[in-house]
Amino acid sequence: MAGVKEPEVIGSKEPEINDGGITNEVEVLGDHERREHTPGATRTMVLNMGPQHPSTHGVLRLLLELDGETILKAAPDIGYLHTGIEKEFEVKTYQQGVTLTDRIDYLAPLSNNLVYCLAAEKLLGLEIPPLAQWTRVMLAELTRLNSHLVWLGTHAIDIGAMSVFLYCFREREEILRIFEMFSGQRMMTSYIRIGGLALPHPRGWQKRVKDFIDIFPSRVDEYEELLTGNRIWTGRTQGVGYISLEDMLDLGVSGPMLRAAGLKIDLRKDKPYSSYEKFDFEVPTQTANDVFARYQVRIAEMRQSARIVRQALEGMPSGSHQADAPGIVLPDREKMKTQMESLIYHFKIVTEGFRVPEGEVYSAIESPRGEVGCYMVSDGTQKPYRVHWRGPSFGNLQATPRMIEGTLIADVIAGLGSMDFVLGDTDR
Numbered sequence: 001m002a003g004v005k006e007p008e009v010i011g012s013k014e015p016e017i018n019d020g021g022i023t024n025e026v027e028v029l030g031d032h033e034r035r036e037h038t039p040g041a042t043r044t045m046v047l048n049m050g051p052q053h054p055s056t057h058g059v060l061r062l063l064l065e066l067d068g069e070t071i072l073k074a075a076p077d078i079g080y081l082h083t084g085i086e087k088e089f090e091v092k093t094y095q096q097g098v099t100l101t102d103r104i105d106y107l108a109p110l111s112n113n114l115v116y117c118l119a120a121e122k123l124l125g126l127e128i129p130p131l132a133q134w135t136r137v138m139l140a141e142l143t144r145l146n147s148h149l150v151w152l153g154t155h156a157i158d159i160g161a162m163s164v165f166l167y168c169f170r171e172r173e174e175i176l177r178i179f180e181m182f183s184g185q186r187m188m189t190s191y192i193r194i195g196g197l198a199l200p201h202p203r204g205w206q207k208r209v210k211d212f213i214d215i216f217p218s219r220v221d222e223y224e225e226l227l228t229g230n231r232i233w234t235g236r237t238q239g240v241g242y243i244s245l246e247d248m249l250d251l252g253v254s255g256p257m258l259r260a261a262g263l264k265i266d267l268r269k270d271k272p273y274s275s276y277e278k279f280d281f282e283v284p285t286q287t288a289n290d291v292f293a294r295y296q297v298r299i300a301e302m303r304q305s306a307r308i309v310r311q312a313l314e315g316m317p318s319g320s321h322q323a324d325a326p327g328i329v330l331p332d333r334e335k336m337k338t339q340m341e342s343l344i345y346h347f348k349i350v351t352e353g354f355r356v357p358e359g360e361v362y363s364a365i366e367s368p369r370g371e372v373g374c375y376m377v378s379d380g381t382q383k384p385y386r387v388h389w390r391g392p393s394f395g396n397l398q399a400t401p402r403m404i405e406g407t408l409i410a411d412v413i414a415g416l417g418s419m420d421f422v423l424g425d426t427d428r
Contacts (some may be wrong), residue, residue, distance in 0.1 A: 036202035044072060049412070051080050060424030061398070062412070069408050074401045079308065081427040089387035093353030094120050094194055097387065102188040104389060105425040106148040110139045110179075111367040113192035116387075118273060119363035119376040120194045123356050130317040132196040133275040138209070138312035139182070139191065140274075140365075141305040145216070146175045146419075148298050148305075155295075155417040159236050164226050171219050174212050181208055195329035196322035209313050216306050224299060237292035241415035243403040245289065251402070252395030255370025256301065257419065260286045260293040267366040274365075279308050291418040298420075321396055328354045353382035369393055369420055389428050393421035 049062040059080035065073040086105055089097050101112035103304035114136055121128065128136075153168030176186040183191035190196050220393050227233045233238075245261040258265055266283040268276045284300030286293035322329045330349055331342035348354075356378040370392030377386040396419045403415050 023169075024068070041137065047409075051077075056192075058421075060397075060423055064409065064412070066409060069410065071404050071407055071412070074404050076397055076400050078397070078423070078426055081423045084428065085428050086387060086389060089384055091383065093382050094356060094384065095349065095353060096251065098190050098193060099188070099382065102190055104391065104422065104428060105369070105372070105422050106187060107150055107371070107422055108367050108372075109187060109189055110136075110142050110143040110192055111365060111372060113190065114140055114274065115363050115365045115367075115374045116371050116376075117194045118190050118365070119361050119374040120356065122361045122363060123359050123376065123378050124194070124325075124328060125357075125358060126323045126328070128196055128274075128323055129320045130275065131319040132321050132323075134312050135201070135314050135321070136192055136274045137276060137279065138309050139179075139238055141308045141312070142175050142178060142209075144305045144368045145302055145309075146172055146179075148302050149175075151298065151368075151417075151420045152295075155420075156227065156233075158417050159233065159411050161227065161230070161233060164223060165198035167219070167222060167226070171212075171216060178205075178208055181205060193322075193329075195325050196320070200321050204339055206313060209309065210390055213306055213310050213313065217303060220299060220302055227295070228299075234292060236411075236414055237290065237295060237418075238288070239290055240293075240357060240407070240411045241291040241403055241418050242289055243399055247402045248399055251399045253370070253393050253399050254395060255366070255368070255420075256297045257370065257396055257399075258283065260297045261289040262287040267364055267371060271364070273363075279311050281308050291414050294418040294420075332365070355380060355382055358383070364390070367392060369396065369425070372425075389425075391425040391428065393423070397421045403428070 045066045047064045047066055049064055051059040051061040051235075061077040061080065062072050063073075063075045063077060083103070083167055085100050088100055092100065098113055098116060101116045102109035104112050149168040149172040153165035156162075156164035156168075179189050179191075180186045182205065183189035183198060185191075245258070245263060248258060248261065254265075262285055264283050264285050267273070268281075269283055281304045282300075284297050284304065286296050326341075326345055327349070331339075331345050335342040336346055358378055358380040360375070360377040362375045364371050371390065372392055373390030375386070375388040375390065376384055379385040399419070400416065403419075405411050407415070
């Protein structure tokens with residue numbers, strides 16, 4: 001297309017490819033040295049997988065150098081979904097920034113809301129009421145279920161199991177209805193706010209959550225009946241996608257990927273936040289460190305998340321849904337009708353925002369994909385000087401070459417799917 005520049009290959013130059021698709025000279029994929037092919041020597045092919053490929057879960061481009069069906073070199077090429085969200089934070093007030101967090105990892109918006117608000121609340125020194133903290137935990141675990149259901153459904157359909165996709169989205173739909181009940185939005189909720197929650201609990205929320213959590217464990221049983229003992233599923237996932245634990249730690253991989261390699265690490269247990277220390281749950285692990293082990297870990301995590309949601313439902317404290325922080329938290333609408341001070345606070349917060357003391361802080365939580373962190377710098381004004389996102393998807397995706405090099409091209413999609421990355425979380 002005229003005027004559109006072809007993205008550059010990661011490396012020094014594009015390969016020269018003849019009519020048969022075979023490279024005559026190769027100088028691509030990182031520090032790969034030039035290799036001149038002579039008659040009778042092994043010849044390789046460079047395959048451009050994506051960014052339009054339907055199984056790459058977003059606009060990801062993979063450059064694969066193949067010797068037959070074996071992958072010699074692999075290089076992920078990201079940036080096709082770059083939004084500049086981190087820069088946008090600098091021109092938004094702190095409250096306005098909450099709406100940006102929803103759109104970073106669009107399968108875990110409430111998790112992103114939470115880590116951003118925890119960072120701002122540390123700088124402000126706010127104490128969050130127990131009701132708001134427990135509600136945050138409950139919604140964060142429903143978000144984990146929502147994300148894992150999308151992962152399982154799409155991962156299964158990539159490998160050829162279509163029924164599981166329909167089953168998973170059946171349960172996900174009910175979770176989205178719960179989110180809509182609380183916030184008025186199915187996905188981009190912006191419900192967790194600095195100082196607490198955007199709105200009080202809606203009428204009838206207990207029954208809605210209880211009805212879902214009562215039936216959900218039996219639905220997980222159905223997923224396992226379809227997959228866990230299925231010979232086709234195990235044949236496509238067991239022994240596939242191995243990467244050493246040392247390599248994962250070096251590359252910044254986190255979350256279920258590490259736990260499937262036997263490392264029992266979870267920020268909810270190791271560095272509890274938002275009252276997680278008051279909940280009883282286990283951190284599932286496996287040791288096989290392959291695609292099947294990651295599937296087993298996420299299935300077990302769904303059961304544990306349901307367990308946490310039930311505890312939050314049954315033990316939900318009473319009290320306010322917001323901290324007592326005039327000038328930071330929006331005042332109650334009923335008070336605005338009778339108190340001029342409340343009306344003034346509302347006007348100033350909405351139009352000007354609120355000042356945050358100078359300083360810098362790093363806040364991290366356990367999202368469905370691993371550690372998501374928010375590094376926030378305040379210069380004392382109503383807008384952050386810097387907000388940097390430590391997204392788990394980037395670290396997980398970074399391990400792609402170590403995982404698939406030396407394996408067959410038929411196993412690429414299974415390995416990629418087991419990472420569970422979101423490109424919006426990668427291309428910030």
